[in-house]
Amino acid sequence: MHNRVGRTLLVLSAVLALVTVAPATTAAADTIQTGNSVCSMYVNSVGFGAYCSSGNAYIPTIQPAPPPPTWRDKLNGRPFVPCRDFGIPKGIRLPKAPDGKEWVMRITITDYKLDTYNGGPDAHLERAYVPVDAQDRAQCPFPDYMEQFWRRFEGVYPPPALQVMPTYTPRVNVPAYFTLTPESSEVQTDNTGSLSGLYDDRHNLSMRGMVVEMVVDPGDNTGTFKCRVGVTPLDDPDGYDQTQDPYHQMNPCKHVYKKSSASQPDKMYTVKLTITWEVSYWIGKDAGGWKPIGQANVTAVQRLPVQEAQAIGG
Template sequence: MLSTLARRSLGVLVALTSAVTAADGPPVACHPGTQICWVEVEAPRTPGRTPVSDEDSGASSGGAEQRTCVIDRTGEVLPCFNDVFGWFNSVDDCYYMLLTPQPPGDDPLWGGNYPNGAMYQVSCYDRVPGTNGGWTWLPAAPPGYGGVTVTPAELATRAVDQMQLAGPAIGITVPPDRAGLVGVPVWLWTAVSPTTWGPNSATASVPGLSVTATAQVTKIEWDMGDGNTVVCPNAGTPWFEGGIESPTCDHVYERPSAGQPNDAYTVTGTATWDVTWAGGGASGSLTVTRSSSTTVRIGELQVLVTS
């Protein structure tokens, strides 16, 4: 038996309690790896009501490109609007529906933000079970809400994709084929390039609309694998002959790495990219993170005393 949640199409809600195939009735499309299926049910339109769909937005697109809603990880194309779940947000691959009515102003879910912004029901299908949505507060409607044409904010995310932003190109004074010592500073840095530090710019366009985005790393957070984190607001300084303490970014291990997986600490650098964009009479900003990792072995200096 397959428990599924069916799609309400044109005002009809259908719930399925057993496995269905296209041959059994209406067309069925199930999301791989989930227990959620869309069931297309044709029904007469309610007089005076015009449903919103990908092809029928109730307004002219003004020559803008028709919006396509795709789950990035799988490439699966979804309806940009669903009567039950709301509008698809291409930034996080989730549907958003404005809660009607809104929760009372003293509801703790507002997080003290009432009456600013609004509460939304979020439904995500490309997620690990148990993390697929819920209620959330937003200061403004999410990208893609209320429209089936491409918005400047969505073009900004396309521009970010074109930049191919990456995590730090890690430089470290103790490469994986060597061992460092407890108490000796380990220098941390990244090779500086448009994809690892910035600045980086790209433009995404559709007929009648272009958006240019510019990205720059503002900090790198180094998880040193020993329970400590180092936050550096710079790219770090490559090690130079005779250098002991880095003038910008380093870490001193207090314990050897023996007993860790492969007897080494895993070092992960997470770069925070600040992105600003403008185009189509709009502008905005967003933050993205990118990570990369390496390993470092740390030993203790052994002193041999002879008589």
């Protein structure tokens, strides 16, 4: 049993701020069929999201239910425009666009059949980053009636918040334990603890992001070490057992500093973190559960003081 009295938990997020470094390009992407739509999902070092090729799910209001309207029915004689330009997702790095042009993400619905209610079994989305001017944009117009065929939703990772136990200032020759707060280890839509970071009721699609690994460079030239990371229980956010001393803990994510940080810049070690997010999706009541899309890394820097003297109880 863990002792809840007099815990020394301090989250280093204000005075010793974590600073995220320049993000990378898209780490992974996947296209799936869900209900009456096709969704293209992406993962990068800033966040994740989905672009879906169809509008609201078909829910008949009369019984017996008539067949769902086809894409051709929805068009009502108007032309189908298979492409749409979106802004570049955060975290994507591109070279300077040619003069007079700007970068867009152009998503195109391909291999679709208009006489089906969801574009057909071969419909899928193709993504491209292209520089465009007014003439280029005219090749991919977006009339109002095409809105019903598209849906976009996305989220970003929370700022990483590092916890160091048993004290916020580690002592020489005493193990220091590293964890991330539950709030910064998963993407949540609310305060209920739900593991679904994004939920789109229009397509019955859920997406979530969770930290699965953290590589720590403690800053004392001893090399990096890797920590498998899971979300700690809400009633034990730091994973540290106060009934045990620092030498008898279950958390394997630890480091022992042999020297104080007195000789370091600002008398603090520079701790570098590489945090790996894994993004998964779930379709409706799929018995198969969460299916991974891919992983992306977020890098951060933590300034950490280490003291020579060991305080009582510390």
